[in-house]
Amino acid sequence: MRRPKSRAVRKQQKNNELQEIEILNEWIESQKPESGSNPLSRDPLKSKSPIGRIVDPESGAVSFSRYAGARKFYELPLSKRTKNGLEGGGFKKMTDIQVASLPHALCGRDILGAAKTGSGKTLAFVIPVLEKLHRERWGPEDGVGSIIISPTRELAGQLFDVLKTVGKHHNFSAGLLIGGRKEVDSEKERVNELNILVCTPGRLLQHMDETPNFDCSQLQVLVLDEADRILDIGFKKTLNAIVSQLPKRRQTLLFSATQTKSVQDLARLSLKDPEYISVHEKAVTATPSRLQQTAMIVPLEQKLDMLWSFIKAHLRSKILVFLSSCKEVKFVFEAFKKLRPGIPLKCLHGRMNQEKRLGIYSQFCESQSVLFSTDVASRGLDFNKAVDWVVQVDCPEDVASYIHRVGRTARYLSGGRSVLFLTPSEMKMLEKLQAAKVPIQFIKANTKRLQPVSGLLSALLVKYPDMQQLAQRAFITYLRSIYIQKDKEVFDVTKLPIDEYSASLGLPMTPKVKFLNQKEKRETESEKSSLIEPKIYDEENESVIPKEELLVEDVKENRGGKDFLLKDDAPDVEGNTSEIGDIVSATRVLKKKKLKINVHRPVGTRVVFDEEGNTQAPLAMLADKTSGDILLDQDKKNDFYKKMREELKQVDKEDKLLERQRLREKRIKKKMKLKKGQREEEDGEEEDDLSGSEGEPDANRKRKRSKIYFHSDSDDGEKEEDKAGSASINAESISLAEQEELALKLLNSMHS
Numbered sequence: 001m002r003r004p005k006s007r008a009v010r011k012q013q014k015n016n017e018l019q020e021i022e023i024l025n026e027w028i029e030s031q032k033p034e035s036g037s038n039p040l041s042r043d044p045l046k047s048k049s050p051i052g053r054i055v056d057p058e059s060g061a062v063s064f065s066r067y068a069g070a071r072k073f074y075e076l077p078l079s080k081r082t083k084n085g086l087e088g089g090g091f092k093k094m095t096d097i098q099v100a101s102l103p104h105a106l107c108g109r110d111i112l113g114a115a116k117t118g119s120g121k122t123l124a125f126v127i128p129v130l131e132k133l134h135r136e137r138w139g140p141e142d143g144v145g146s147i148i149i150s151p152t153r154e155l156a157g158q159l160f161d162v163l164k165t166v167g168k169h170h171n172f173s174a175g176l177l178i179g180g181r182k183e184v185d186s187e188k189e190r191v192n193e194l195n196i197l198v199c200t201p202g203r204l205l206q207h208m209d210e211t212p213n214f215d216c217s218q219l220q221v222l223v224l225d226e227a228d229r230i231l232d233i234g235f236k237k238t239l240n241a242i243v244s245q246l247p248k249r250r251q252t253l254l255f256s257a258t259q260t261k262s263v264q265d266l267a268r269l270s271l272k273d274p275e276y277i278s279v280h281e282k283a284v285t286a287t288p289s290r291l292q293q294t295a296m297i298v299p300l301e302q303k304l305d306m307l308w309s310f311i312k313a314h315l316r317s318k319i320l321v322f323l324s325s326c327k328e329v330k331f332v333f334e335a336f337k338k339l340r341p342g343i344p345l346k347c348l349h350g351r352m353n354q355e356k357r358l359g360i361y362s363q364f365c366e367s368q369s370v371l372f373s374t375d376v377a378s379r380g381l382d383f384n385k386a387v388d389w390v391v392q393v394d395c396p397e398d399v400a401s402y403i404h405r406v407g408r409t410a411r412y413l414s415g416g417r418s419v420l421f422l423t424p425s426e427m428k429m430l431e432k433l434q435a436a437k438v439p440i441q442f443i444k445a446n447t448k449r450l451q452p453v454s455g456l457l458s459a460l461l462v463k464y465p466d467m468q469q470l471a472q473r474a475f476i477t478y479l480r481s482i483y484i485q486k487d488k489e490v491f492d493v494t495k496l497p498i499d500e501y502s503a504s505l506g507l508p509m510t511p512k513v514k515f516l517n518q519k520e521k522r523e524t525e526s527e528k529s530s531l532i533e534p535k536i537y538d539e540e541n542e543s544v545i546p547k548e549e550l551l552v553e554d555v556k557e558n559r560g561g562k563d564f565l566l567k568d569d570a571p572d573v574e575g576n577t578s579e580i581g582d583i584v585s586a587t588r589v590l591k592k593k594k595l596k597i598n599v600h601r602p603v604g605t606r607v608v609f610d611e612e613g614n615t616q617a618p619l620a621m622l623a624d625k626t627s628g629d630i631l632l633d634q635d636k637k638n639d640f641y642k643k644m645r646e647e648l649k650q651v652d653k654e655d656k657l658l659e660r661q662r663l664r665e666k667r668i669k670k671k672m673k674l675k676k677g678q679r680e681e682e683d684g685e686e687e688d689d690l691s692g693s694e695g696e697p698d699a700n701r702k703r704k705r706s707k708i709y710f711h712s713d714s715d716d717g718e719k720e721e722d723k724a725g726s727a728s729i730n731a732e733s734i735s736l737a738e739q740e741e742l743a744l745k746l747l748n749s750m751h752s
């Protein structure tokens with residue numbers, strides 16, 4: 001147990017700290033930019049680092065010189081508390097981005113920091129945040145002193161952990177505010193006492209809007225991690241609303257592996273003479289040098305075969321698989337899980353609840369497994385034990401997205417590998433990557449080692465009808481993700497082999513995709529339009545939807561005009577619409593309307609049993625009848641799918657017939673029941689009549705009723721009624737089976 005410190009010790013400590021702060025402040029004063037220099041033109045690594053630590057050999061006094069290169073944290077003018085935190089976290093030597101940016105950031109300058117993935121950008125902003133508040137002697141009563149914004153919840157959680165490690169010896173209170181958490185009310189009670197907020201944009205804005213007395217007017221440092229992502233159109237409205245509530249006099253730090261230099265973006269944040277620090281700008285490659293990257297052509301209909309084969313060949317690896325939509329992630333995860341590849345499988349996407357998301361994230365950090373994910377895991381995440389492989393099954397939307405995805409491996413000093421599947425029509429992406437200094441090697445897929453999985457999927461879909469729906473949704477959302485991509489040089493939905501792709505997911509029939517039929521029409525419309533189309537995030541699939549997807553005319557009418565036409569109010573990637581407000585819900589309704597898709601589902605697909613009662617999955621038919629070999633030949637496979645589809649159609653027909661018959665029988669039974677009730681009623685009524693009540697003549701009344709029961713306009717109504725009447729009388733003395741048979745006969749006679 002630690003003994004409480006005496007008052008004298010505490011006083012001494014305080015004095016030391018004050019002295020330390022004084023030295024730091026003096027040093028900062030001495031670091032004023034040289035007059036006439038343009039900070040954006042400096043090469044931060046080539047020019048000597050502007051600070052260094054000098055210890056007077058006699059007095060032991062520490063000062064900081066301007067032009068001695070500091071490479072270690074202890075050489076920086078940092079507080080003891082921060083140094084202790086860094087030491088505790090095992091951080092001694094600085095990385096390039098830390099060397100280059102920390103001196104400027106510590107001086108209070110605005111920073112635009114760019115460095116490769118996994119190069120330590122987090123410490124490059126966490127340290128200045130702590131130091132600034134320390135120097136300002138920030139306390140609980142001072143409220144929010146710094147806000148760190150991250151585009152995703154998982155990344156916010158990770159940043160919060162780093163902050164806790166490095167800030168362990170400081171006395172600041174910090175809070176993690178992310179969407180999807182239920183405890184928003186308890187957060188509201190505490191948020192005003194927090195000094196450092198690590199948050200996602202939506203949740204921060206929610207507090208700004210809803211929490212009484214939430215005050216950020218004293219904010220000292222604003223950080224945007226993955227700044228280009230937060231500044232892009234998906235978060236535009238939210239970020240503008242946030243920034244409008246922050247004081248202009250503050251330090252702003254922006255970091256990303258793919259940094260924005262857009263003057264407009266920077267103007268939105270009111271940056272003052274920002275230091276553009278891009279340590280790897282002149283590097284030969286845009287990605288970490290220890291990362292081995294490959295790409296190969298994989299026809300769309302073979303993607304799952306290839307992925308399955310890849311997983312089976314890497315059972316002892318930690319693999320991160322990127323797919324373009326939540327629905328695809330769900331389908332591939334569920335399907336592969338049922339097929340048991342021999343390695344634990346997990347999935348992560350924005351439609352999962354928050355607890356589950358964080359649980360999966362930490363499980364994947366700890367274990368060797370395969371994680372199927374949307375782009376929700378593409379930025380910033382630093383999975384504890386290194387990821388061995390990043391597999392991009394679906395092509396990323398652009399080069400930046402590719403760089404962030406592959407950046408989940410080969411972090412800091414570790415190595416890693418990645419593979420990108422490209423359909424033949426997406427080959428242009430390879431050129432774009434190479435032009436952006438991504439050293440990607442093109443390899444040929446070894447089809448001999450391909451383990452086809454499509455047949456197994458067909459069998460699964462027959463066995464588990466729920467899977468069929470998942471497959472259909474995956475199919476449609478994939479096509480939609482291609483359709484809405486902005487880069488038409490790479491993505492062309494018309495070049496995709498849609499039927500083959502549908503069959504490769506195990507679907508017996510190709511679902512109808514309405515938006516594809518409307519494509520042509522819309523293309524001509526959009527050609528006419530001279531407006532620049534902003535992109536909008538589809539929270540369901542975490543992908544970008546062009547405006548024309550959203551029934552722009554309707555939107556214009558509903559929102560009354562131009563402002564909304566250039567809409568930028570999209571939900572954040574977490575899909576938490578309540579965080580965004582009414583505009584988003586309007587968007588969502590319209591989106592649903594537009595994206596309504598006619599899916600023609602095969603009804604009642606059934607499992608066929610052999611004589612011994614075993615299920616005869618269509619897979620059985622994939623094997624050559626004589627040799628028993630699995631059919632690998634594409635033509636034979638196509639024949640097989642064709643045959644299977646025909647068979648399923650037949651089964652479907654039979655099922656429909658049976659269903660119709662069953663309904664008919666049910667109707668008749670109901671009628672007979674009513675008839676019986678009516679007879680009893682009539683008996684009662686007769687008695688009433690006899691008792692002298694007024695009314696229509698009996699015959700008329702009977703005819704009327706018969707019309708009601710049989711909905712018959714024929715002149716033979718009475719005859720039919722008679723038949724039914726006699727049937728119902730007899731029904732009382734016969735078995736149910738006989739009743740049914742009788743009813744059927746009756747029905748047939750009615751229809752004949």
Ligand SMILES: Nc1ncnc2c1ncn2[C@@H]1O[C@H](COP(=O)(O)OP(=O)(O)OP(=O)(O)O)[C@@H](O)[C@H]1O
Nearest residue numbers: 091093094095117118119120121122257380382412
């Ligand atoms: N100075 C350092 N010494 C040792 N390890 C470090 C240092 N700086 C960062 N790291 C480690 O390097 C890894 C990557 O750091 P970080 O997550 O900050 O990278 P990043 O540049 O933000 O990556 P991304 O662009 O993907 O967000 C982390 O595991 C972190 O702990």
